[in-house]
Amino acid sequence: MRVQLPPPPDGVTFEIAELVPVPLIDREAFVQTRLAMGGFVLQRCEQRTSSCGWPMAVAWGRRGEVPTLRGFVEFLDVGGLVEAVGDLDAALAALLEVRPDYAGELAAVSQLFK
């Protein structure tokens, strides 16, 4: 399973981390910790919902001197961090189109023969 995003808009670069289990306890603290990883200086954070309804914490801030957008999107019991640099308004619009992609995950007999 992985995070699926539309192609990045011109001038935007996405970096997508692997999905991790989201704990039932202290979920908010977990999400905030993820958003702040790797020397990210968080300036503002909002709770958003993707276009098809997935909950997402979006944070604006900096990594070094680079204005950076981060989103932590939750798909049921897992979540993943997406980082964007470049045109952050365009990046946010693309980020809100995020979906889970379960391609390659075997869950049924019919998939064995594909």
Added chain:
Amino acid sequence: MIGQPAGWTRHATGNRIVLVPPEGITRGGIRYDERVAPLRNASAILEDQLTRETAFRVERAGPWERLVTVEGEHAATITIDGLVDGVSAQRSLGIVFLDDAYALIAGYCLHVEDFSRFSSSVRALTLGDCHFLGVRRRWFEYMAPTGWQARRRSFMAEWFPPDYPNDRAMIVVWPALPKRVISAEAFVAQFAATSTLPSSIETASNYQLSAHLLMIDGELRTRLVVLEDDRYIYPLRLDAASREHDLRFETCIASIRPIPAPAREISPALAFAWVD
């Protein structure tokens, strides 16, 4: 556990067995790995095998043939013609899908006159491969809802539509469960305490499976269906905010195939001496 064709010799290394024809390894061989994990689909296994054999250049592959082993396990075979150092060669793969792993029977033949013998041996060994897993919790076959994605949770599959969670619908498919462990009535009874509607929904199985039904209307409409044959129950459930997906669910129900039964008798062609 695979058979050993008459006249062939076996060589065991760790968990791997190599069967060598009477004429010797220069003619080719058949390799057997009894349990390879994790479980993968047929295409991924084929790709992996071809990637490992760098000397083999594919000329023509397939088609896949779906099989059911003598034990009732799902399996597939494929034959691939190619070249090794400019000389015709053939690879034949047999795959037996187990619950969380697969068995691999891989034939490698270097003489055109032996191609048919090797590929038919791989097919026969695949059909006769035994794992003694018996009647157990296992996946059953159904037509997946088109365009939906599946999340695996242990033996369960959770199917959800492209616009989930805005489109609040999910089809949950449990594994087939042995009837001697839990009956369809007992499975339904687990949910019956919250039932608010009589079980009157019409269902149709394309494979003559009888159905037990439960409907619960709350925040979501829940439809629990448990089909059964003489060995297994086949439970699945739709949770949805509207009736929009009822037809999709009914199609899924109708397509459920019973777990393949083991063969009553093993054909003499498959009755090789077993290799353990």
